[in-house]
Amino acid sequence: MRAIVISELGGPEQMVLADHPDPVPGPGQVLVQVAAAGVNFIDIYRRSGVYPQPVPYVPGSEGAGTVVAVGDGVAEFAAGDHVAWAEGPGSYAELAVVDARWAVPVPGGVDLKAAAAVMLQGLTAHYLCHSTFPVAEGTVAVVHAAAGGVGLLLTQMIKGLGGTVIATTSSADKAALARQAGADFTAGYADFSAVAREVTGGRGADVVFDGVGKDTFDSSLSALRPRGMMVLFGGSSGQVPPFNPQRLNSGGSLFLTRPTLGHYIADRTELLWRSGDLFRWIGKGELNVRVGAEYPLADAGRAHEDLAGRRTTGKLILVP
Structure with a gap:
């Protein structure tokens, strides 16, 4: 598969599109063909070394796509299912392995690019105004x-x-x-x-x-x-x-x-509640997800530069 690989922490130039071995799902995991990956500030923090990160690694933690295969013990998902995630290392790639615990079903009628764009920020917005300070x-x-x-x-x-x-x-x-x-x-x-x-x-x-x-x-x-x-x-x-x-x-x-998102989706029931609300609102036209820009994987560095420079609005996504 093709993936962004970071071999040395540093600037956007450290993100290189390269051939990379196809991942294999282990027990409790799903292998997903990535339709889109979200670009987030945490990706920049990890790439630059603000958050220590072993190298080499494939960046990205958010995305959506189609299940290709499932590992042992996975009963909730099957090949062909559409899923999204906010916690799935290695999302800047054509294929990604995601723990089934963190994957959520994407209902029919919700575009996979929108699903990738809404997960991290949508879940964050949800917990902020429903739980941290109930508006x-x-x-x-x-x-x-x-x-x-x-x-x-x-x-x-x-x-x-x-x-x-x-x-x-x-x-x-x-x-x-x-x-x-x-x-x-x-x-x-x-x-x-x-x-x-x-x-x-x-x-x-x-x-x-x-x-x-x-x-x-x-x-x-x-x-x-x-x-x-x-x-x-x-x-x-x-x-x-x-x-x-x-x-x-x-x-x-x-x-x-x-607060931080992880403490508000640690329970899978809570994760499914929040993501279910997001996809229901999107499907009914009650929540507009603005994708500010789409970039091919090869332009991941430019996406990071644009995000860090505050030259963007809405969500940035990478499309393999």
Whole structure:
């Protein structure tokens, strides 16, 4: 098979398209012909060495495709089934082996490219507004990077739950995308805290969903109402440095949490609930999955550069 292989950690140039042995499914695994693989910031962190990674390896952890073969002990899937996953190492390839525990069925009528594009960010958006901070009618939420993969999906879900969205973006074009997704208000990164105060009559937002991190952290806390919640789920601008917890006190007895997807899909029943919601909404036209760009495998390096440079909107996918 053809796959992206990284033999040395470093820049995007380390990702090389090469012939690679076909993987073989072991017990409890499925072999999948990959229709599309998702491109995510965690792929960049692993490739660059921010998250230590043994080499050589095939990058990518998210995708969708058609089951080719199953290993011993797999009863839930069979050859020909459509599946998707958010946790499947080696997804930047024509074939990938995925633990059946992490694979979810993709129903008929849901395009496999959309399925690949929605898994990681869709599951993230789902747990953020259904579990970390359960959004309800009247909730006022700030959504950072609202024109990105998580942001567009999270905005739609919050609106579906009856919430109000203050969307932050870096350009007018991205603000227009956020409004198309349902955002009630848009703001830049320099003034979103003031906008949140203005929109709420000085009270502040109930919750800030912040995947940007270092550059927005202080202003995000300032945007919250007393006893509001700061949900820090990423750090695209860098990691938040250590800070004095008294900042939460002086800000109004604020809550701060740093969740991660793995803890919200550790139980397979929970994984199937969240993915089932996503595919049902897609099938009914209630959730729009924006694929910002498709790249052939050979252009994986360019995809990483575009994502890191914030030159994209929606989801980036690689198509073998």
